[in-house]
Amino acid sequence: MTIRYKLTIAYDGTKFHGFQKQKQLRTVEGVLEKAISRIANGEEIKVFASGRTDAGVHALAQVVHFDYPRFIPADSMMRAINTLMPLDVLVKKSEIVDENFHARFNVKKKTYMYRVDLGHYTDPFKRFYTGHYPYPLDVDKIKIAIKDLIGEHDFTSFAAAGGVIENKVRTIYSATVEYNKENNELVFEFTGNGFLYNMVRILVATLLEIGNGRRDVHDFLRLYEVKDRQEARGTAQASGLYLKEVFY
Amino acid sequence: MTIRYKLTIAYDGTKFHGFQKQKQLRTVEGVLEKAISRIANGEEIKVFASGRTDAGVHALAQVVHFDYPRFIPADSMMRAINTLMPLDVLVKKSEIVDENFHARFNVKKKTYMYRVDLGHYTDPFKRFYTGHYPYPLDVDKIKIAIKDLIGEHDFTSFAAAGGVIENKVRTIYSATVEYNKENNELVFEFTGNGFLYNMVRILVATLLEIGNGRRDVHDFLRLYEVKDRQEARGTAQASGLYLKEVFY
Numbered sequence: 001m002t003i004r005y006k007l008t009i010a011y012d013g014t015k016f017h018g019f020q021k022q023k024q025l026r027t028v029e030g031v032l033e034k035a036i037s038r039i040a041n042g043e044e045i046k047v048f049a050s051g052r053t054d055a056g057v058h059a060l061a062q063v064v065h066f067d068y069p070r071f072i073p074a075d076s077m078m079r080a081i082n083t084l085m086p087l088d089v090l091v092k093k094s095e096i097v098d099e100n101f102h103a104r105f106n107v108k109k110k111t112y113m114y115r116v117d118l119g120h121y122t123d124p125f126k127r128f129y130t131g132h133y134p135y136p137l138d139v140d141k142i143k144i145a146i147k148d149l150i151g152e153h154d155f156t157s158f159a160a161a162g163g164v165i166e167n168k169v170r171t172i173y174s175a176t177v178e179y180n181k182e183n184n185e186l187v188f189e190f191t192g193n194g195f196l197y198n199m200v201r202i203l204v205a206t207l208l209e210i211g212n213g214r215r216d217v218h219d220f221l222r223l224y225e226v227k228d229r230q231e232a233r234g235t236a237q238a239s240g241l242y243l244k245e246v247f248y
Numbered sequence: 249m250t251i252r253y254k255l256t257i258a259y260d261g262t263k264f265h266g267f268q269k270q271k272q273l274r275t276v277e278g279v280l281e282k283a284i285s286r287i288a289n290g291e292e293i294k295v296f297a298s299g300r301t302d303a304g305v306h307a308l309a310q311v312v313h314f315d316y317p318r319f320i321p322a323d324s325m326m327r328a329i330n331t332l333m334p335l336d337v338l339v340k341k342s343e344i345v346d347e348n349f350h351a352r353f354n355v356k357k358k359t360y361m362y363r364v365d366l367g368h369y370t371d372p373f374k375r376f377y378t379g380h381y382p383y384p385l386d387v388d389k390i391k392i393a394i395k396d397l398i399g400e401h402d403f404t405s406f407a408a409a410g411g412v413i414e415n416k417v418r419t420i421y422s423a424t425v426e427y428n429k430e431n432n433e434l435v436f437e438f439t440g441n442g443f444l445y446n447m448v449r450i451l452v453a454t455l456l457e458i459g460n461g462r463r464d465v466h467d468f469l470r471l472y473e474v475k476d477r478q479e480a481r482g483t484a485q486a487s488g489l490y491l492k493e494v495f496y
Contacts, residue, residue, distance in 0.1 A: 012372045014262065058373075087370040087380070122335040124260045125306075125377075132335070 002067035005077055006101060008093035009062050013238070014128040015088060018055040019062070028053075028062075028089055035084035036066060039077075043069060048103045050110065050246040054198075056128070056238035060113070061092065063246040065103040101248070109173065109247040112200045114188040115240045116208065130185060131204065131240030137211040139186070142177050145210045148220040149175040149190070149203065156227035158206070160198035160235065168227075170194050177207070189244070198235055205234030250315035253325055254349060256341035257310050261486070262376040263336055266303040267310070276301075276310075276337055283332035284314060287325075291317060296351045298358065298494040302446075304376070304486035308361070309340065311494040313351040349496070357421065357439055357495040360448045363488045364434040364456065378433060379452065379488030385459040387434065390425050393458045396468040397423040397438070397451065404475035406454070408446035408483065416475075418442050425455070437492070446483055453482030 009032070017025040021033065029047055036045040049064045068077070078094035085091075100106075117123065117130040118137065126132075149172045156168040172192040179186055188204055206223070209215045216222070223232055257280070265273040269281065277295055284293040297312045316325070326342035333339075348354075365371065365378040366385065374380075397420045404416040420440040427434055436452055454471070457463045464470070471480055 010372050012375060014376070082369060086375075088372045088375040090369055090372045121330060121338055124258050124336045124338045127260060127334075127336040128262070129373075 002069055003071050004065055004067050004097050004099050004101060005074065006063065006065045006095045006097045006103065007078070007081070007091050009059065009064065009089060009091050011059050011062065011089040012128075013053060013056050013058045016055065018057070019049060019052045028059075031085055031089060032064065032081070035081045036068070038084055039072075039080050040069060050103050050107050050243075053241075053243055054238050057241045057243070058129070059243040061245050062243050063103050063248075065097065065101060067099075103246075106248050107194070107246055109191055109193055110195060110243070111189060111191040111245040111247075112195065113242040113244045114190075114200060114204045114236065115242070116186040116188070116204070116236070117240075118184050118186060128239050131237040133186075133208050135208075135212050137186075137208070138213065139177070139179050139211060141213075141217050142186075142207050142211040145207055145217050145220060146175045146177055146188075148218060153220075153224045154227060155196055155199055155224075157223040157229055157232045158199045158202045159196035159229065160202065161229065168196060170196065170199075201236040201238070201241060202232050202234065204236040204240070206232050208236070209234060250317055251319050252313055252315050252345050252347050252349060253322065254311065254313050254343045254345045254351065255326070255329070255339050257307065257312065257337060257339050259307050259310070259337040260376075261301060261304050261306045264303065266305070267297060267301045276307075279333055279337060280312065280329070283329045284316070286332055287320075287328050288317060298351050298355050298491075301489075301491055302486050305489045305491070306377070307491040309493050310491050311351050311496075313345065313349060315347075351494075354496050355442070355494055357441055358443060358491070359437060359439040359493040359495075360443065361490040361492045362436040362438075362448060362452045362484065363490070364436070364452070364484070365488075366432050366434060376487050379485040381434075381456050383456075383460050385434075385456070386461065387425070387427050387459060389461075389465050390434075390455050390459040393455055393465050393468060394423045394425055394436075396466060401468075401472045402475060403444055403447055403472075405471040405477055405480045406447045406450045407444035407477060408450065409477065416444055418444065418447075449484040449486070449489060450480050450482065452484040452488070454480050456484070457482060 016028050019028045021029040033047050047064045047066045074094040074096050078091045081091050115130040117126045117132050122132045152171045154169050174191045176189050264276050267276045269277040295312045295314045322342040322344050326339045329339050363378040365374045365380045370380045400419045402417050422439040424437050
């Protein structure tokens with residue numbers, strides 16, 4: 001009998017080559033499985049995440065699950081893992097869940113945040129934590145355009161090559177943008193039932209082009225129709241993207 | 249005839265192997281000289297800094313100078329360098345100075361800042377930007393102890409091995425500590441006429457040990473006398489250290 005653990009983890013993606021394990025490269029999955037396997041006296045433990053994140057992408061609350069061969073109280077498991085992991089990744093919450101819980105297949109909603117630095121130059125200390133857009137922007141246009149994302153749409157135009165999923169219809173429950181005057185940043189938030197590969201970064205790039213006047217304010221309506229990735233050309237930088245919450 | 253330029257630069261030290269050029273490694277000096285040499289059509293240009301910073305140490309305002317073979321307006325030089333450099337380093341100010349200016353030899357004072365995260369766990373997003381001290385601290389004791397730093401003292405006990413400087417007497421003009429409640433951090437600032445190798449990080453480690461009750465509150469007075477590096481054992485992490493200002 002094994003015990004299933006659900007972990008909520010945060011990580012600074014700067015020094016990771018993404019979430020997914022790769023030989024010889026430092027990844028979040030790699031350091032996490034290494035820590036858990038050490039606790040299990042070397043037995044290999046496989047971790048399942050709500051989804052991957054790319055190199056440089058951050059997580060405020062990624063969710064993973066794994067099966068462990070013995071009972072350990074959830075809090076002790078969290079402390080043990082945190083003791084063994086590098087400090088740019090942190091288990092924030094640990095729960096024992098029943099065997100029907102699956103970190104990926106049971107996801108109901110996800111929220112992503114995207115930070116855009118609008119400064120003329122990139123602040124070196126924001127380089128790894130924001131995207132950068134030093135061009136003129138009409139935020140009101142973005143606020144109008146972003147409403148066209150709400151609802152169920154075919155996001156074929158917003159799916160990067162490399163995805164393997166056939167059905168590209170997704171539902172966006174909420175999509176907002178706020179201008180933060182204090183640090184001269186735009187902060188986007190998107191909540192939906194699922195996101196295609198690179199979809200958030202492509203949505204942000206398209207919204208910025210609308211704000212810059214290079215696209216019609218209702219260009220999303222056309223892009224849903226044409227179903228052509230070539231039409232939504234840009235992809236915002238990985239460094240501005242944060243997986244903020246996963247809902248089950 | 250060459251023109252001497254003085255640059256004030258900021259960098260996030262996270263992805264640099266320190267300031268000083270090293271073969272095959274990414275350093276601040278390396279990317280800076282590469283950018284300037286490209287502007288000079290490949291002619292090798294040597295940069296002189298106010299001092300080195302170690303791997304992981306940050307700078308809000310490092311100062312460097314270099315001699316360039318032709319006149320270019322100071323602002324154009326800054327823009328050209330910033331265009332060619334990676335975004336985790338930024339030239340903030342560019343001035344043409346006379347040939348007697350030397351970024352290292354003319355330094356009158358330097359200010360360093362050190363950030364200490366007091367959280368129980370390290371926030372992953374602070375990992376590369378603070379030191380971490382999750383133990384009990386009496387900040388009032390640190391505030392008393394830090395006053396013993398002001399003035400001229402022999403800092404032999406606070407100089408890491410590897411330094412080559414014989415005279416270890418330095419003058420500290422100001423030394424402060426503030427508790428920042430909002431982010432649960434201690435922020436130290438030290439201004440002096442010079443700092444020995446690793447000296448700020450050793451001072452911070454010693455101050456934290458005093459705050460933790462593991463040293464007498466006036467232990468600095470003893471440490472000045474014994475002149476023994478073995479007595480001031482700790483060295484705070486590089487990640488919390490910022491070169492904040494250089495005065496000429």
